[in-house]
Amino acid sequence: MPSVEGLGARRAALQMLDGVLRRGQTLDSAAARVRGLAPADHALAIAIAGEALRRLPDLDALIDGATRQRLPDDSKARMVLRIALAQKIGLGTPDHALVATALPLVDGGPRRLVHGVLGTLLRRGVTVSDAPHLPADVEQRWRAAWGEEVVEAARRQIASRPPLDLTFADDSEAQAYASEHGGVSLAPKHVRLESTSVAGLPGYAEGKWWVQDLAASLPARAIAGSARDVLDLCAAPGGKTMQLAAAGHRVTAVDASESRLRRLRENLGRTQLDAELVQADALQWKPERMFDAILLDAPCSATGTFRRHPEVLYRARPDIIAANSELQTQLVGRAAEWLRPGGTLVYSVCSLEPQEGEEVIAAFLAAHDDFLPPFAATGEALAGGFPHFARPAERGWVRILPGLLEAEGGLDGFFIARLVRRG
Ligand SMILES: C[S@@+](CC[C@H](N)C(=O)[O-])C[C@H]1O[C@@H](n2cnc3c(N)ncnc32)[C@H](O)[C@@H]1O
Helix, strand or coil, X not given: CXXXXXXXXXXXXXXXXXXXXXXXXXXXXXXXXXXXXXXXHHHHHHHHHHHHHHCHHHHHHHHHCCCCCCCCCCCHHHHHHHHHHHHHHHHCCCHHHHHHHHHHHHCCCCHHHHHHHHHHHHHHCCCCCCCXXXXXXXXXXXXXXXXXXXXXXXXXXXXXXXXXXXXXXXHHHHHHHHHHCCCECCCCCEEEECCCCCXXXXXXXXXXXXXXXXXXXXXXXXXXXXXXXXXXXXXXXXXXXHHHHHCCCEEEEEECCHHHHHHHHHHHHHHCCCCXXXXXXXXXXXXXXXXXXXXXXCCCCCHHHCCCCCCHHHHCCHHHHHHHHHHXXXXXXXXXXXXXXXXXXXXXXXXXXXXXXXXXHHHHHHHCCCEECCHHHCCCCCCCCCCHHHCCCCCCCEEECCCCCHHHCCCXXXXXXXXXXXX
């Protein structure tokens, strides 16, 4: 059979989409399983699968509007049509190329059906929404937790490319970099760029900065002072470890994952920052001393990162969120035992689920009367510049929701609580 140009990338995109939706993989891990493609084709396949995930409910509505019988969610025909429509909407691929690369993917299968549906949709014209729907269960959950406005902001955000945030070890370097490279600094040591490509950006090899969403930089900013003995629990790949080390703390970084700790070691090497690394399960490990401050950036559903990782919306099922919440409760309970009286415990998750944020900390405070409520508890100045837009809410913790700083490019969803142990 003569080969169709670009077919390899589409086949790979199909495999990635299947890996995410049917096997529960992240897009990164599904992409890593695809071998033997030229780098440009591999990147194209990731872009197609990512676009399909960003707009899946809208793509499915189009498909359902052009079929008499609803195609099963995991049918190959639906997967191939999603891939084709994602290219039409997100990549502007010409119609003939869409059809030519879609049909061989269903060889020996529902070729006529796919051809018919695609032909109908292309003739009708496919319109692009700048606020595509999120999966219905996610919209329902977030509407109940945060209201309709937040759901609408999240829809707008999933359609647009987030900016690139850099954290610098040194604030004067950050400010100079922002003015030199057309960036905006929204907090000390921060630069926001329009560019989404890290490769080739000046200063990377010299280790002057690392990539970190501005919201993800807030937890480490909540640890005041410097030169203190800080435990960074669940630390890899180390964005927050580097912030803490750059602020002058003595940092012990613990993580269960060997491969993620390897990345942390590389990151520290590149930035020439220092921390003691420990590979351990935090549920088993016991430190030999108490700490002045502890940062627990707990494992979570990561639904706050949906702009860059739209697949989190499909992976974060209610049973997974509930299991995370249980693990987070155990982790924060253990971490609290290792904190000196008067010390600060910062708990954070890049999740938009109250079960992983507000509910974990409310239950913790109810069970630990030796801990003062978050943030509001002390007048202690926050180090590293805690920006004005992230001031604590009424209950004392910081909740970052879609819609915040939207005109400036938005932020990942986050929850940050700062607890102080009574002296
Ligand atoms: C949200 S990520 C941490 C991100 C990191 N703080 C940063 O800023 O780059 C959560 C981390 O928790 C680690 N982890 C999960 N369960 C753990 C456990 N029981 N003990 C220690 N680390 C764990 C994972 O390997 C993962 O690296």
